[in-house]
Amino acid sequence: MRVRNARFLVVGITAAVLSAALAACSSSSSGSKGTATKAPILIGASLSLTGGFSADGQAFMRGYQLWAHDVNAAGGLLGRQVKLDIKNDASQPNQAVTNYQSLINVDHVNLLFGPFSSLLTLPTVQVAHRYGFAFVEGAGGAPSVFATKLDNLFDVSLPVDASTLPLIDYINALPVNQRPKTAAFPTSNDPFTQPQIQFAQHMLSTDGVKSVYSKVFPAEPTQYKGIADQVAASKAQMVVLGSVDVPTVAAFTQAFVQAHYQPKIFIATAGPDQGAAYVKAVGGQGNADGVMVPNAWYGGSLNTLSRKMVAEYIAKYGGTPSGINADVAEAYSVGEVMAQAVTATKGLDNSKIIQYLHANTMSSVQGPVKFDAVGQNLAATAFVFQWQRADFLQVLPPGSGSATVVYPKPAWGK
């Protein structure tokens, strides 16, 4: 009996020692790994990876991924790695809403990034608001988005309505006999394009430029050739095209080329900012030369953060600075701004993040970011860019960093 008790005692002590040793090893092991074993910060976003906005959506995804890669390479956020949870909305607003509901309720993401386009931001920011999430986005700058007056909305990019102002100022500064006398204003039926076109038309009309064509065409893909031919037939000296994507600009360009129509100024609200994808779609450099687009960023920006991002982008995806889609910078800026808010608030409490974003000035590859009460970036500067041969250059407003505007636009294909 004593022997049996002694054996039990030895076995018991051995088991206790082993357990203690194992526990110590386990504790030591987790301690030595430090932040590596912490759960990653999950960030959800819905992007248009297919559908009408797929070119922009995929560029946005590269921007988000490049930002996440850079953050993780630098040790992560709050000592935790960042993990993106991106869902495809096929460019459909309803699907985008479903995606954000799923990201919040099923995937339990910590933070949200916005989708592409004002069209999809408008319904999705309301989902984020319902659940108290800060909604930082880079492509929802239409007035209708800000009209929601939701306190969780933060657009890091340029508000779109007055984006053409530098060009209007440039035209007014031209000698009277050199200014375009007539203008055409075809626009897609889209919340991103219409405010810009209406603003430009109003301002130019006030300045004496006669509107000879002003029509809205359906946002869904359609036959553009006939509309473009009508614009060409108007013989307007200036075309302000309300476009949301490359195919629209490409279709108008192709029709203008075939109609031998040579406007002095051709500016499109979106499309020419998409780098190599745009040049390829319009049929080469000769058809891109002289075409303008308003925006807040380009690949040759002197912003230090931007130059670093451009170098990293080229190292990862190849190409040239001019070939980088502006969507990449808009998406990257979303990550930068959110990261600054998370770091400053030392946590993932979205209510604190919202407060911080409203109260502080931040920096991004697109420049400084300072939000007003409805989420517009008041610090963003409107620029106008122009394709000049193989280069995509900032030309307006005139001054430091801007190249000289090529006016009138060179003939197609030259």
Next chain:
Amino acid sequence: MARFLQAVADGISGGAVYALMAAGLTLIFGVLDIINIAQGILVVLAAYLSYALSVHLQLDPLLGLVITVPVMFVLGVIIQWAFIRRLRGRERTAMSLLVCYAVAVIIEGALYAEFGGTPVTIHMSYATSPTAQVHVLGFYLGYIYLIGFGLAVVAIAGIYLLLYRTKFGRSIRATTQDAVAARLIGINVDRVAAVTFGIGVAVTAAGGMVFGATNAFNPDSGYDLISRLLSIVILGGLGSIGGALVAAMFMVTVEEIVNIWQPTWAVVVYYAALVIVLFLRPNGLFGKKAVRAQ
């Protein structure tokens, strides 16, 4: 008046391109009694084939048809053999819609994986450059549209010759009228079905090439195309090849004329016209009751 003439010219030339794409769809319906929802994405696939051949092998897209037409034909035969042939019974037509949709989704996914979403166009310097056009009655008409018109005429004439001047054409027509009776008199109905589906898909090679040369396209372009192609074959009369040509020109011309007045109404007016025509002629402009009753 100049704008009106320009709109009519755009309508006829653009309509021919749509007719080229719709011809295969209506042929497949006429013989197989199924609506090939995948026709739109097959046009886009054909456009990508022409694009890839011209970019990677520097093969002229028009010459490239020597490769793309047989490739699309074989693809059509495979789709019919693998997916459509197995559908039997009363639910066949409904199931074929689902199967064709699944095929479309697979092809779209593959195109996204291979080419991404960035829009591209097919370049043919002799057909799409600023100088490649004729000046008629005050407006310009690009050679690419003339090529499209010519290809549409050739494709539709070729299908007519096949249907009405060959033994195989008689087999197709017999199958169209009564597949059971055709089988009883010794026609290999399965073979007729596979070859017809192949021809219907092969036609998209030409349509896709012209579409890709006149539009920037990406894998998503198939959705807009299929809705237009379906409305064309319904207006022309399901199964009527010539009807598809007339309906396509009608559709695009109506849109172009309305564009002069208000572009946002163009599609509305077209579909209103479609409803009126179908109210007056339920089988479409050139549809036959026999085809619908099959």
